Amino acid sequence: MKKGVIFDLDGTLLHSLPDIAAAMNRALTRYGLPTFEENAYKYKVGNGVLKLTERVIGERADLYDQVKTAYMADYARNNRISTRPFRDIPELLKELIRRGIPVCVLTNKDQSDAENMLAYYFPDIAFSVIRGRVEGVPLKPNPAGALLIAESLSVSPADCLYVGDTGTDMSCGSAAGMETVGVLWGYRPREELTANGARHLISEPMELLRLAEA
Numbered sequence: 001m002k003k004g005v006i007f008d009l010d011g012t013l014l015h016s017l018p019d020i021a022a023a024m025n026r027a028l029t030r031y032g033l034p035t036f037e038e039n040a041y042k043y044k045v046g047n048g049v050l051k052l053t054e055r056v057i058g059e060r061a062d063l064y065d066q067v068k069t070a071y072m073a074d075y076a077r078n079n080r081i082s083t084r085p086f087r088d089i090p091e092l093l094k095e096l097i098r099r100g101i102p103v104c105v106l107t108n109k110d111q112s113d114a115e116n117m118l119a120y121y122f123p124d125i126a127f128s129v130i131r132g133r134v135e136g137v138p139l140k141p142n143p144a145g146a147l148l149i150a151e152s153l154s155v156s157p158a159d160c161l162y163v164g165d166t167g168t169d170m171s172c173g174s175a176a177g178m179e180t181v182g183v184l185w186g187y188r189p190r191e192e193l194t195a196n197g198a199r200h201l202i203s204e205p206m207e208l209l210r211l212a213e214a
Helices: 017-030 038-043 048-057 061-077 089-098 111-121 144-153 167-175 190-195 205-213
Strands: 004-007 103-110 129-133 160-164 179-183 200-202
Touching: 004 144, 017 038, 017 048, 017 061, 048 061, 048 103, 089 103, 089 205, 103 111, 103 144, 111 129, 129 144, 144 160, 144 167, 160 167, 160 205, 167 179, 167 190, 179 190, 179 205, 190 200, 200 205
Parallel strands: 004 103, 004 160, 103 129, 160 179, 179 200
Antiparallel strands: none
């Protein structure tokens, strides 16, 4: 049995793309920049707000700070409109905890955003560790955050599953020495997941229980 499961947040636990896309498009419109279709954001998210802003502003680096600030303020107000947990995710988390397996979250989202969203969408889930973007800790795919979670659980990284929907997640988990699981209900294709080190691919959340028991 695994001694910990670390989940990515956006695209893995929560379908948050609609609210992210809407908030960023409003920020872009405010500064006269082109907007993007919602599906285009599947390839812009995943590395935190700093990289997201960089990807959407194109050559307008002069507007970086303004767009980022506008987006963060808008998203803080409007991140509960269309966001929802993916199907069967709450049940999966409850079952893992029932079996005595700690559930944790590692995300490139800001720490406060991560904590607020998890508290709102999963009010009855006792996450063992939540790690978002904080000063001094590199973002994924750097494995530092994943290793800190394993350390806080007092377990070996090899005894943890790392679960995510992007190549960034798979690279992070692999670099940390964890068993990586790519989810196919998220925002990136299976080819990206396997190319970046996914040891397992799952199409339904409850499939993870078998891997957690191994």
